[in-house]
Amino acid sequence: QIPPLILEDILNTDERPKFDEDNQHIFIILKSLFFHSDLNKAQIDQVSIIVGTNYVITIQETDSPYFADIDKRLESGTSKIRSYTPDYLCYALLDTLVDSYILNIEKLGTHIEAQEKDLLTSNKQLIENIYHYKTELSFIRKNVRPVKEVITRFITSESDLINSHTFNYLKDLENLITQALEAIEIYYAMVNDQHNIYNTNTSNSVNDVMKVLTIFSAIFIPLTFIVGVYGMNFNYIPELQHHSAYFILWGVMIIIAIFMLLFFKKKKWL
Numbered sequence: 001q002i003p004p005l006i007l008e009d010i011l012n013t014d015e016r017p018k019f020d021e022d023n024q025h026i027f028i029i030l031k032s033l034f035f036h037s038d039l040n041k042a043q044i045d046q047v048s049i050i051v052g053t054n055y056v057i058t059i060q061e062t063d064s065p066y067f068a069d070i071d072k073r074l075e076s077g078t079s080k081i082r083s084y085t086p087d088y089l090c091y092a093l094l095d096t097l098v099d100s101y102i103l104n105i106e107k108l109g110t111h112i113e114a115q116e117k118d119l120l121t122s123n124k125q126l127i128e129n130i131y132h133y134k135t136e137l138s139f140i141r142k143n144v145r146p147v148k149e150v151i152t153r154f155i156t157s158e159s160d161l162i163n164s165h166t167f168n169y170l171k172d173l174e175n176l177i178t179q180a181l182e183a184i185e186i187y188y189a190m191v192n193d194q195h196n197i198y199n200t201n202t203s204n205s206v207n208d209v210m211k212v213l214t215i216f217s218a219i220f221i222p223l224t225f226i227v228g229v230y231g232m233n234f235n236y237i238p239e240l241q242h243h244s245a246y247f248i249l250w251g252v253m254i255i256i257a258i259f260m261l262l263f264f265k266k267k268k269w270l
Helices: 002-010 068-075 088-116 124-157 164-230 245-266
Strands: 016-019 026-036 041-051 055-059
Touching: 002 026, 002 245, 016 041, 016 124, 026 088, 026 124, 041 088, 041 124, 055 088, 068 088, 088 164, 124 164, 164 245
Parallel strands: none
Antiparallel strands: 016 026, 026 041, 041 055
16 A cells, blocks of 8 residues: 555655655655657656565656566566566666656757757747757756755665665666766757857847948938038028039039948958
8 A cells, every 4th residue: 555645746746856765665756758859848757666575666647658668678587677676676767767868868959959050040940949948958957957866865775675786776877867967967058058159140240230330321421411511591602503513512422432432441341
């Protein structure tokens, strides 16, 4: 019979990964991870494990075949899982979950790396993907990080249900979960770098536009001044009496514009 407190934790699928033990049981809550490449989204499900003197019970939030390989090994008469104690089976279940962490984090990382080629474009979809991947990585980190504490508790446990030969396997498992957490941090840093590069490229594009607008504004300042002077409402402006004044004015303004364009180009402002 499952103790009421353990049953309550099992039914609460939002429970944080944890490790509990008493004289008769070891109770572990973990999160399974699967990254759907087609949906570009991570799925997290709760997995509860109860270890007794001669049994192991697993309870999953969904019917996903996370432990299909374990089932095959149990069906094999020569498997170590069948000949070893229940705590070794518990280790094998944990090992399967942690391996899936690494595999699925790498799948997500492949998507993150693939978008680096688009960083030089100011693509709205790109920035949406960057925010999406940051959210997904934060979600995964929130559920995977406590698993290291669970494994540490397992290693330091003095329960009679854990045999000495299992501890060596658990230490390897601790290295694996550390590797998974490091992969999360690496990809999170990569997404942050992509975000910074995107912002820099966007700022540079805006600066280029502003530079062009500023140059054209600078060209039109003297032209506007000339037009303003000769457009004043005086009764007599000597130059306007010349029969070619209109064409001369146009010629002067064109020469000024060409001179300023050549000047800006020489200064490499264009």
